[in-house]
Amino acid sequence: MKKVFGLLVLIMTVQHAFAQKDSLQVDENNNYVYYKVVEKANLPADTVYERAFNFAKTLSKENKPAKGQADKAFNISSKFITYGGMSLVRKESGEVKYTLNFQAADGKYRYNLSNFVFIPYKRDRYGNMTAVPGVEVAVEKFAAKYSQKEKDAVLDQIAAQSLAIEARLKQAIDRTKVPVKQIEVKKVNTGNW
């Protein structure tokens, strides 16, 4: 019985771990935001800014990062695809546009991902999922257009994408390399049989 209870706890933990929308916050204007302040004592602010700026260039093919009004600040707009449905019928459900705001200062930097706008996709005459022209829904206004389940699915993916960008930004600023797992090929003597 203890094992059964343990497994139930495990299932709930797994579910909770994947409720990634909990990573999002709401700002003072009640808009969804992913906001972080990171201590960075060992690097000059100029270096942090330059590395983050170079990273931001990789976020979008259409847009380039633009310098902000504050010192050592920039912003860039980009987008990512969201998916809906399960198993066999899983496919693109839309795209989310967002803005990354970044600012470096002595010993720290901060950034936020905000202005999340969802553009739904619909299957076109050729069988491709494409954006519905003219329909853009700010995630804060999701309740007026979509069900709670649909809202949660998109918020989960916004949070997942925010976490992924966070990891890549950290990696770019720290200049850490992604460890490449070496797979050893087992040797075999084909003469012995």
Added chain:
Amino acid sequence: MKKRLLLLSFAALSVFAAKAQDTTKTDPPLVISGSVDTYYKYDFSKHSNIPTSFASDQNSISIGMIDLALKKKVGKASFVGELSFGPRGQVQSLPNAAGAYDESANSFHIQNLYVSYDVTDKFNLTGGYMATFMGYEVISPAGNFNYSTSYLFTNGPFQNPGFKATYAFSSKVSLMAGIFNDSWNLYTSVNKVNTFGAQLMVSPVAGWTAYLNVLSGKLSGTEFDLTTSYQITDMFKLGLNAADFKPAAVVGTGGFTGVALYPQVAVAKDVTLGLRGEYFKTKSGSYATVGPPPGSSVFATTFTANIKAGPLTLMPEFRLDSNKNDTDGFSTSSGNATKTASQFVLAAVYAF
């Protein structure tokens, strides 16, 4: 006990696996989409009068089709294969293997079958049997607001097999040009691959897209088409389709011209009301359309509601068609010629 543990482990793994699919890192391995539709129609003359492409059966709960599309993309290369089964997906929109609209003979059931390659982010090449790029309405009921179809749709092409190249100058302007089989809607050419087709897409402002289309060939004739829609506010959308067709000299003389307006207003989260007002004129000549005889015209008004419940859409629809002359094809319940015809349709479309 072991069984319970096994079941719980399976449940935990299922949750894990299901959630893991919600990441945005990889493309879905194989995309499956499609729809299923069924309807009831009642023509108030007690027999079918209005020559709409689908929703043809009088006083009957009937089926449309089950439509299944598969798409796979690896790197820059992709394919789409779309199969359809049922009257709407067979004899009403597809020829059989011999090229005739005859449901007694075998069908390929293919709506789309093409391969595509992104040469660059902006330049794409596509070849195969493809849904036509002409017109506002489409074969899939999930792609239309109204369930019954317009005269412009019914008389235009459904599919165009060929090879096309598309270049996107920006997200606001793109140009497609292609060479297609000599006849519309057939799986094989009659003789040649000599129909030229082109499409200019412009999006002057956010929410407004316009497609200027042309399809011209020595056997297929020449059709010019404008298809545009504008999401003016969150609640209001306006669409327009205008076309002009002239048949090839070897086929006949005359043709048709027409315009259809599609205003739609969202009155609630799950309810949208829409009107289609269409004027369709047949030119004098020998070419016979699906509609009034040459030298006449029809004005059709269709009021449709889209009531959504998740992936299911209920579509109650009322339609009134008014011909120019008594003798243009409509008849009353007693069989007398009349100018007008009206029908009610209740359709259900499930898209996945």
